Amino acid sequence: DYILEAALISEFVAYRSGADSETAAMPPCMPHGKIIASGYGAGTKDLPRSANVLRAMILESDSREENFVDILETNVDDVTGEVLSYTMQRILDAGARDVSDAPLLMKKGRSGYLVRVICVPGTAPKFVHILSEELGTLGIRNIKAVHRSILHRTFEEVKLLINDETYLINVKIGWIDDAPATFKAEFEDVKKCALKTGMPMKNIAAMAENLALEQIQ
Template sequence: MRILLLDPFHGAAGDMTIGALLDLGADEAQVRAAMASVVADPVFSRVKRCGVGAVRVVTHAGPAHRDLADVIARVETADAPAAAVERAKRVFCRIAAAEESVHGHAPHFHEVGADDAIADVIGACTALETLGVDGVAVLPVALGSGTVVAAHGTMPVPAPATLAVLRASPLTTRMGGGEGELCTPTGAALLATFTTLRPEEIGAARVAGIGYGAGSRDPAGAPNVLRAVLLEREGVAGADEVDILETNVDDVTGEVLGHCMDLLFAAGARDVCVVPAVMKKGRAGHLVRVVCRPADAAPLTLILARELGTLGVRCIPAVHRSVLERRLVRVTAGVGGERREVTVKVGYIGDVVSSVKAESDEVRAWAAESGVPVRTVARIVEDAAWKDLEGKE
C-alpha cells in the first residue's frame, strides 16, 4: 500500500504542492500538459531554499475575477485525467464555500480565480493522480504570522478564507512557523481535498521517496518548502474509516436523483447508490446511501437535504472499511483502427492481480467518438491490461 504523507511544516501553496509531487516522481509531461491547457506552458526548475534542493513551479498568468461556474468551466477544459478534473472541481467548491461563509454570499473569486490558481489546482490534482497512491495524510499546517495584502485590504495571517477552509476540513494546524502568509487558501483547499487518512493511522511503513516543492521566497532562517514523503506499507489490504449517510425519499424524480448524485460525487462522496424501496402505505420510493469520509459528512448531508427535500438523514459513523491495494496504470489499446492510452485501476491481493477496471469516463468518451459500444471498448482495454500485466509478471 502506497501512502503519500504531506508535511507543510513551513506552509503550503498550490505551486509548492505541484513542485513537491513532481520531485517525488509525478509525471512531468502530464502535469505540464494539464497546466498548459488552461493557461500557458509552466516553468519547472531546480532551486534551493535555505540549502534544501526543491522543484519550483512558475505559472505566468494575469489576475482575473470569476465566479464558481466560470472557474469550473475552465477546469473542465483541462487536458487532464477525469479523476484529476473532478478533484480540482472539489477543491474550488471548497474555496467557494469558504468565501461564502466569510462574506455571507458567493462572491467572485479574487486571487484564487486567477489563471495561475486554476493552473496550480489542476496541476496539483494531475500530479497526485499520476503518483497512483492509495491514501494521503497531512501533518499539521504552519499558518505563519503578520499580515497579508489581499483583494479586501490588509488582513491578519492567516487570511479569512484560509481559516474557513481549514475549519471545514480534518486538517490540524499550528500558528507561526515563519513571517508572512505560509498557507494560502488554495494550498489549504488542496490539502483538505487530498487528505484521506490521519497521520496516526499510517502505522509502520518504509520511506520509498521524498520530494520538496519550493515557495517563491527564500528566507534565511528556514527552508520555504513543502515536503512530500512516499511511504510503502506491507499487507494485503489497507483500512480507513468512513461514514454512511442514508435517507428515504418517495417524492422525487429520477432526474432529480441523478443530479443529486452528481453533486454528491463532486463534493467528495466516495460512493453513492440509489436503491428502489417500498415505503409506508405501499408507496414506491428510494433509499439513497452515501459513503464518505467523516470530515465530509456534514456538507454532504446539506446537499441531500437541499436537493431531495428530505427532513432527516441517518448517519452511521466511523464504519471500518478494508481497502485492497490498488494502482492506476496507463494501458495502450486499439479500437476501430485507433490506438490510445487509457487509465486502468488494478487491484492486488499481495503481489497477485485480483481485478482490472478501465476508467469509466475515458472509456465512454472513446466509445462516443468511435461509435463502438461502451462495454466493447471497456473489454478491449481491460483485455489489453491483463495481457500487459501478465507480461510484466
C-alpha cells in the first residue's frame, strides 16, 4: 500500500498498486503519451466546492523522453558583458542544464538583458544565490516544474582521416522512434581538429556528421 497526502483536500487517500513506488507517481503536469487505462476512486470526506475523487491513469509514452525543469529569469540593465559572461559560466559550472541571455529594451528606454537559467527541480536556490551575488538583481522569477520533451540521444564516435592524421569526433544523434532525426558534432572535438588542421569548423562538423550517418545505416 502507498499513502498519498492530498494537501488541497486535507484527506489521506490510500491506494493499492502492483507497481512499485518509482512507477506509481504524480508528475507536476501531464506527460505525453497514449492513455491505455484509467480509473477513479472516491474519498469519504464531503468537500464544499469540489468532488473528492482521485483519477489514476496508465500511459504508454511516445518516443520523446519526459522530464521537468525549473526556469529562473531576471532582467538586468546595469552589468557589463564581462560580468554577465563570467556569471553564466559560473552558473554552468554549478550544474545548470542551460543558461542564456537575450537583449531587452527596458523601462525608460534602458538597454538590458533577460538572463534565463534552466535547472533541475530542487536546485534553484543555489542559482538564485549566484544571480543575486554576481548581478545584484533584487528579483528573480522562478517558474517551477516546466514540462520538457526531449528526443532520445546517443553518441557515435567517428574517425576523420585528414592529412594522414586520424581525429576522433563524437557526434550526438537525436532519434524519433527508430529513425535518426538530428546530428550534431561535439564542439570541443571539432575545435581541436580545426586548430590542428587549419580547416573551417563547419567543414569538419559536416564531415563528422555525414560519417556518423553512414556508420549507423
